[in-house]
Amino acid sequence: MTDATPEAAEPKTYSVIETRDEFLKAVALIAAGEGPVAVDAERASGYRYSQRAYLIQVFRRGAGTFLFDPPAIGVMTELNEAIRELEWVFHAASQDLDCLKEVGLVPQRIFDTELGARLAGLPRVGLGTVVETLLGIHLAKEHSAADWSTRPLPASWLLYAALDVELLPDLRDAVASLLEEQGKTEIAAQEFADVLTRPARPSSRGEGWRRLSGVHSVRGGRNLAVAKALWEARDAYAREIDTAPGRLVPDSSLVAAAKALPSSKKELAGIKEFVGRASRTELSRWWAAIETGLASEELPTLRVPGGDSVPPPKAWADRNPDADERLKLVRPRIVDLAEELQLPVENLLTPDTLRRVSWSPPEPLSAEALADSLASHGARRWQIEATVQIIHQAFVEAAQSASERDNAAS
Known part of the structure; x- marks a missing residue:
């Protein structure tokens, strides 16, 4: 078994492409490569409010590996023009398509190694597991939950990001062989096409307060109105400073406050479950939200009325x-x-x-x-x-x- 971890051999070094000139040179090299193009994107989920891509990795045989900084480069339509007609190889494409579209990268044809492995009946379809199963390579995944908005990005993170795409063409061929052996090539083609035509994932905003972890334990319309107001205040502030909402005040704190219905800012501060790095520095913000919920004349219900869902x-x-x-x-x-x-x-x-x-x-x-x-x-x-x-x-x-x-x- 080959070991693709940085400790196995002298690690490669990678640099991030940050300027338009460097970007356009890379596009020319990618266009001159061979075969499909492997694509991946890294976001900062859990750290940032937005789901934008903070790093986009591209690999093509005969061209090499390219790590792009989308916030620095901006719209990447030149790259899209160069590779639009090619097959783009992803692992779990649905996770990346929305953030790629934001910078002008819109594939017309894909091969999804995660979905393909699932259709081939592999019991575990994470990238590391599938690579190890089909290619015999151990792929370290220690940076999968990193804050990719960090600048500069550490060299070990860049190595991790590069390996994610460098192995994808070989993995694509291995998965395609499995699918062909099982007579599932056409099934996979229909599934890949469906991934491209699905509407963008709906935003969790708007009625997102209903998905507060633990909100099912909140009883009473007034309490729910406070939970809703607190969620909206947190969401607006998180958007303003581009921080994941849960890093400001966790769901459990909002639910605790909604249950307690404090009668003053001091009483809110005294709730021991009301924690988080912004729980005290933004106490006035949270208290104003509670006052809004307490004064609301429209009391929500936990269940959304109507809808087209069927009963359990x-x-x-x-x-x-x-x-x-x-x-x-x-x-x-x-x-x-x-x-x-x-x-x-x-x-x-x-x-x-x-x-x-x-x-x-x-x-x-x-x-x-x-x-x-x-x-x-x-x-x-x-x-x-x-x-x-x-x-x-x-x-x-x-x-x-x-x-x-x-x-x-x-």
Whole structure:
């Protein structure tokens, strides 16, 4: 086994491209390379409010490895023009596409080694594990949670970042071979194309206060109004200073304050659970938010009213017995099919899609109508072809069972 950690041999050294002149020279070299282009991006999640890329790594055979500083370079449309028609190789592309788009990098065709490994049935699909399994190389991952907004970036971080892309073309070939052996090349192609066409991840802002860790334990509309106001105040301040909200005041502190409903700034400061590096330096800010929540005339509820979600399956027996019967019949058959195809069941058909079509199947029921329904919920062609007959048969059996029960009851 080859060791790709810095300790294994004299480590390479890398520099970060920060100027437009250096950037354009790199673009020319990349354009003259061979084969697909490997791309990765490093953000500062957990440290910064934004999800922008603070380092973008590019590798192409015959060209080399290039580490770009997006905040310094700005929009990178020249690079996009040079590589747009090529296959871009990622590991977990969905994590990087949004931040790459911010600087003008928009692939037309991708190969995702993480998703490909998942489709090939590998039990663990993290980059380090897949590289070790398929290439026999140990890849150190000690800087995966680093603050990539740090400047200057340490040499060991740059080595880590470079290895992430230098191995991707070889990994892409190994994963592609697995997929071809298993007859899944076309399946993977459809999945990769779907990653590119998915809408951008919705922002967690707006109603994000509902996802406060521990907010489910807050009782009462007034308490929830305070939780909401505190979350909004923290979010606005975090955006202003580009800091991850949880680094200012953790969720647990906001929840503790919302439960306590302090009657004064002094009482707020006395809550022992109200901690965090900005809990006291910005005490007036948090107290103003609490006053806003206490004075609010619109008291929120924890659950979002309306929406297109279906109830949790445990409630189906009472609320929709026919749907309950359909889901109980079809779900184990989909699990069995996934095992037969050596696919994670969620990649064969998402649980949400199966629940939705079970809750409200098309009427009149037919395989063709079910196929259309599955497609409307985002199922790809290969998923529909693999599952529609199984789903149709299970739903027909469920309807027959319901009819027999009704006849027996009458």
